[in-house]
Amino acid sequence: MALIVQKYGGSSVADAEKIKNAARRIAATRDEGNEVVVVVSAMGKTTDNLVSLAYQVNEHPDDRELDALLSTGELVSSTLLAMALAAMGYQAISLSGAQAGITTTSSHRRARILNIEPRRISKELEKGSIVIVAGFQGITEEMDVTTLGRGASDTTAVALAASLKAEVCQIYTDVEGVYTADPRVVAEAQPLEEIGYEEMLELASHGARVMHGRAVELGELYEVPIQVSSSFTGKPGTLIHGGVSMEVRNKVRSIAHDLDIAKITVVGVPDRPGIAAAIFEPLAGAGISVDTIVQNASVDNITDLTFTVASGQEDEALKVVEPIAREIGARECVSDSRLGQVSVVGTGMQNTPGFASRMFSTLSEQGINIQLITTSEIRITCIIEEDRVEDAVRALHRAFRLDAKE
C-alpha cells in the first residue's frame, strides 16, 4: 500500500460542487489501495475576502492577527472536504496545521516550517481514514497560528510528503501541468511529461505560476517526486523529479515570462568595497525582494548598479535607495517600471554552445531591444520592454522548436 499526498488549490475547491469533484478524485486514489493525505487551500477568493475584511477595520493589521484570521480559510475547506468524502462513504478526518503537527518559526505571514511531528496523521491513517490537512499554516512553540506566505499550501504538501515518506506528492491545480510556455500566450505550447527540480525552480522563480518555488526546492532536498495535474481533467500532467530521462537533457525545455518587472539603476556609484551591501541590506530589511542584480564593469572607479524588483515595489525601493545613493556619492537613481522578462530554461545549457546566441538573434530579428541579461547554469534571462514580452515568448518558442511534440 503506497502513501500518496495530494494538494488541491483554491480553484479546485471553490464551491460545493468543486469540493465534491475533488472528493471523487481522492476517493478514486483511495480505491486504488493507497493511503491518502490531502492538503487543501482556502476556497476560491476566501483569503482575499478575509484580507479585505481586515483592512476594513485596520489599515495596518497586525501580522499575528492576520495569520490567525487567514488560517480559517483552510480550516473551512478542509472540514468541508472531509464531510464530502464522508457523504460518499469514505472515512475522513480534517486536521488543522497545529493538529497535523506542523511547527514553524514565529515570523508571521512568512513562517518557515521547523518540524513536522506526524503522530496524529499516522494514527488516523492507521485507523483507515483519509486525512485532510489545512494547508498554508502551522503553529509556533507558543501555540500561535502562523501562515507560510501566499500560495504556500504547495509547501505544506511537499513537506508532509517528505515527512511521511510518501511515494509522490500530487499537486492538483487549475492548469494541466507544466508547458513549454504559457498556453495563454503561445497556442502551440506543449505539455511536458516530466521536468527536473532545478529547471522547475528556475521556471517558478521567473514567472511560471504553476507552482510555488519553495515547494520545488523542498521536493529536491527531500527527493519527493511532485506530479502537477489539473483537478478538472483526467490527464496525468507533469512529473517534477530528479531522475529526468537522458534524452530531454541538454535542450531548452520551457520559456518562462514575467510582465511585472521594474528596473532601478544607481548611476555613477564609486566602486569600492561595501557599496553593494550598503544598498541591498536596507532593501532586504524593508522586505523588498530584489530579483536580478547587474553591475557594469567599472571605468575610472565609477560603476552603474542595476537591479530589478516586482513592478509594484518600485516606489518603495526608490524610497529606500535614493538616500543611500546620495550618502555614498552616486550621481542619481533612474527607474523604469514598464519592463518584463523572458527566460529560456533547460539543463546543460552552459555546456552546449549556441543557446544564448540563438536567443539573442531571435529577439533581434523581432526588433526587440535587450536591456539586461542574466544567466544561470540552466537559464538565460533577458529583460525587455513589457509590451514586447509576449512577442518574444512566441518567437523563442518557435526558434527552439518547442511546438514539436516530445
Place this chain on the structure above:
Amino acid sequence: MALIVQKYGGSSVADAEKIKNAARRIAATRDEGNEVVVVVSAMGKTTDNLVSLAYQVNEHPDDRELDALLSTGELVSSTLLAMALAAMGYQAISLSGAQAGITTTSSHRRARILNIEPRRISKELEKGSIVIVAGFQGITEEMDVTTLGRGASDTTAVALAASLKAEVCQIYTDVEGVYTADPRVVAEAQPLEEIGYEEMLELASHGARVMHGRAVELGELYEVPIQVSSSFTGKPGTLIHGGVSMEVRNKVRSIAHDLDIAKITVVGVPDRPGIAAAIFEPLAGAGISVDTIVQNASVDNITDLTFTVASGQEDEALKVVEPIAREIGARECVSDSRLGQVSVVGTGMQNTPGFASRMFSTLSEQGINIQLITTSEIRITCIIEEDRVEDAVRALHRAFRLDAKE
C-alpha cells in the same frame, strides 16, 4: 484595577462598522482603568452560512467536522476585533478557545467545559493587552475542537469570568436587558434593573431569548454578577445576581412566552412502575429535549402521560414513543403542535397566595383555554393555543401591573 469580562453577540459584530463600535465600547472600559477580557460570537449570520455550506456537501455532516468548521466563525470575529482595537491604539490579542485554555468533554456540538487553564490569558493581561477570546468553542484532550452548542458564547464568557474571578461579566447583545415581557409583544414592557439568577433561569428556559440558561446557571454556581446590556445604546441594562433587593421579592417580575411547543399524550397507559423511564430514556437517547411532563391521576390503574417538546421535534419524538406505547399496552399517542406557553416568574410565589388564581382568571377572562399547567417555586406556566399566546402575555402583563415603572 478591576477585571471585567465582556461578551459581544453576533449582531454586535455583524460588520466592520459594528466591530469598530464594539471596539470603542471595549476601549472605554479599558480607559476607565480596567483589565478587559472579551468573548465574541461569530459575525451576524456566519454560523448559519457555514452550516448551509456543510449541508451542501453532506446531508448528515459529522459532528467533529461541523465543530471544526463552525469554530472558524468566532476565530474570524475575534481577530477582527483585536485588529480594530489596535487601529485605535490599544494593545489587543485574539485567542482561540484552545489558546485560552478551555478544555471540554468530547461530546461534539454540545460539549461541556471541563476546565479553564487561563495561563495564557493572564500572561497577556500582565503585558497590558486586551484579550479577545473566540466564544462557543473549546478543545478536547486529544486537541480536537469542540463547540458548546448554539448561543453558548454566553457560557464561555461566564465561565471565563468565574475562572478569572472577574468583577462582573457584561453581556452585550441586541436588546437593552431583561424586560417585564418581550417588548415586541407588549409595548408597555419595562426594563428590569436587576433580577435573581433563579428567576432569570426560569425566564431563559421558558422562552425569554435574552441569554442562555446554561450561562445563568454557571453564574449562580460561581456567583458571577452578569450585566446584560445593548451594545448599541449607552443604557446600563439588567444586572443578574444573587443579592436582589428585598423589595422586589415576592412579586411577579416578568412574563415569558414561547410559541413553539408541541404536546404529545400517551393515552391509556397502564399505571405501573418503570413506565415513565421506558418512555423518557429513549427520548433522551435520541437527543430530544422534553420540557414539561404531566401525568394525570390514575383511574383503574390506567393513566394518561403528557409531555411537551419543541415544535420541530414533534415527529421525531412520535417516532420514538409510538413503538414503546404499543409495547407497554397504551391505547394510543396523540399530538398537537399548535401550542405555546406563557409563564409568570417571580420569587416567593409559592408562599404568596393569589398568584396562580389571578393568572388563571386572567386567561379565563380572555376566553383562553388552559391545556396544561406546571409550576415551580418561582414560576407558573400554562400551555395554551399558540395563536392566543401573545394575547395572554399582554393580559397578564396588565393583570400583574408590570407596566408600572419600578
